[in-house]
Amino acid sequence: MSALVVGLAVLLIWPLFNAVLAGYATTTAAAAGRHARRGRRPPEFPAGQRAHPVSYWIVIPCLNEERVVARTVAAALALPAPGARVEVLVVDDGSDDGTPAVLAGIGHERLHVLRREPPVARQGKGAALNAAYQLIRQRVAEAGTDPTRVAVGVIDGDGRGTDNLLVEVGDALREPAVGAVQVRVRIHNRDRLLGMAQDLEFGSVADASQVLRDRVGSVGLGGNGQFIRLSALLALGDQPWSGCLVEDLELGLRLHLARVRVRYVWRAAVVQQAVVDARRLLRQRTRWAQGNLQCLPYLGRLFGARQIPNHTFVEMAYYLLAPWFNALGAIVVGGFWTVTTIRAANGGAVLSGGVVLGIVVAIWLSVMVLPGLLWAVLHRFRLRDEALSRCLLGGLVYPALLLLGLVSTWRAVARQVSGRRGWAKTERIPEAVPELT
Template sequence: MSASDGWFIAVAGYAILLAWPLSTVILVWFAVRYGGTHRAKVVNKALASGGGKPGYFWIIVPALNEEAVVANTVKAALGLRGPGGTLTRVLVVDDGSDDRTPEVLAAIDHDRLHVMRRELPHARQGKGEALNAAYRYIAHRSEQEGIPANRVVLGIIDGDGQGSDNILVEVGRLMGDTKVGAVQVQVRIRNRNKLLGAVQDLEFGAIVDACQNMRDALNTVGLGGNGQFSRLSTLISLGTAPWSNCLVEDMELGLRMHLQGVSIRYTSRASVTQQAVVDIKRLTRQRTRWAQGNLQCARYLGSLFASGNIARTSLVEILHYLVSPWINAIVAVLLSLSGTVGAIGLMIGHPLPILPTWWALGASVGIWAAVTTFPGLVWVLVHRAKRADESMSRMLLAALAYPAFLLLGLTATYRALGRQLSGKQAWAKTERLVEEPLALQTA
């Protein structure tokens, strides 16, 4: 390798490495500039007319062995109020639970609570199938009651989720635009008193929030598994099974909506909270499932590019969203290999042109450490400015732990690739933590 080749590789490597903090700065701009509901003036005019504002809300709670948390989730959902004081109905899909979930639900006496018990062999076919069963029930009931499908909204709140008091009002406001078929609200972490919880809240409350704000501006908002709200009419247009058995059925549903030209909005003015996974092994398993689902959704890339319903800039952003985790994984391996080979070359007396001395190797490691630490520190400032509901000391600690959190994500990415190639699809359920019980609102 010539010296010029070495310098070219070095410049290219540093350019790739520095692209991360640069992209962080761009996302921070969206986090500060946009509040999650400012796509364009034409949208705001449509919202003002309120022609599509829904009048009926159903909260679907998919439950499989959720005895530790489902009571609080249901009680919180029953207390939600929509526009004009609209009350919400809650449908819990007990997907074949074999713990005390049925007993916990039976103990909640409320006329707006509906429980659908699914038994084997139909139960435990994936979260998507449970949601489809709930959707068909609500569609049939709405038809019987003579309620127009475009006025009915289905919200998904996971077994450990709790929506903010204004969540239905905000969703209803955004759906005042008749073109809006779905809304995703911000996700926050409740148990952020633990380090892993604080890191995950930094991720959801600042980083994912900024990404969704950018996607909202580009009309490429993605749906999440928790806190997604869809018009019944939009789901009906997707057939009898809008959700699939993809490991990230929420992401796939969002992609299918984009293919049909459905507008999806994001708001950080309302939120749903959930529990963090505070065990390293279980967290890795969760992120592996997400990464494998991301791989499964890559099959939509061809259809997205062939579709005439999506702008070119939006397609680029969706492509980045689906592919960037794998690019990051490859870059991480290349950087690690270059550092390892450089160290070996110095030890045997044949240094690489790009790392001719131990000082150069040390400087490269220092730059790598600074680049990987910088984004977390910046996101702490964003989190503090926008949320201001957590101590600076705890969030700074979360920022310092963030590079290790990313390393865990890279490990999950490679595990996901291995599982996908080997055809493994089965997953163990994420365990919940017991919380203090909430009071049931009877109104």
């Protein structure tokens, strides 16, 4: 029976961790709300130290995005940025569908299209972003604009920012020490249950984690909704983005090593499509896990970097190692409970084997389901754009995403060991094309 008590204590760590994280995010948001209601503005800096952007370049990497790219471009061009100019650069990375025709049909002075042809095309998202960066660097130099006042943003082909996106990013970049900003990510096709679960994951769980990481100085960049000062990219050379399968994760690590401060903005968001096919979702998560595995060598560099505080290193190390700890921990804990349950049932000391098994199943189900329901309530409380019933249904599906993550971690190990690096593009869901104004 003592073994069962130990096993129960180990299991409770997971829901307790989620409860603490959710509580922290909620209190932080409440404090920020009180701050805003009192009319406080971000700090102003002397004229010689002003760092808010006067120019935004929004990069949209694009490969066979005919179904969604028109809407994405229209949304990017429409983003307000008081006191700054917004340029939109679409990198057509060798599309062979109707994407070139769609882009050719959009006539706008602030839209630029960089067409890449084989053999340089289709070398990965990182290569496409590097090509965009090199063009932006050239244009900014020709215009004589201070690179510290230029922000390069990345919005995927299926993404669109909220109206306050550039205003919030600009406020975060007022501080000269801040070199990059990551904004919240949401899901717009959350009418599908699997999409709702992913909105719960991005809009609540990942958001709370980033709020905490912002506090300790270890914010990570995502593939969608990242904004980097051009001067920070210049410090990283000709190719700031790498060929890693999660190039955004590696860029964030490189920026931290270069002593560039990265902030997180949760009041604005980039909204993207969810993957609502289970097989494609598993493939996506396996790619993320394999990219995470490719970034593990950075742990040594982070550990040896004297400029990174110990608490920041610990948090970044946890972020890199968590998928692997979870995968191994699930096996260890599952094996422990299996052996303990069998022994308790065979011993028949107090309860029958069936009762013991029922208790174990009930405990496991509670531990798996309760965190998702907790995040569902938080989602409704903070975002208020979905009915509580929808949020709770998404919370019930959330454990399936966790299970998918465990499976994808082991698939990623198999792919990495076998030397497989190639990936098929995730297919988009068609969207209505808006009129460009």
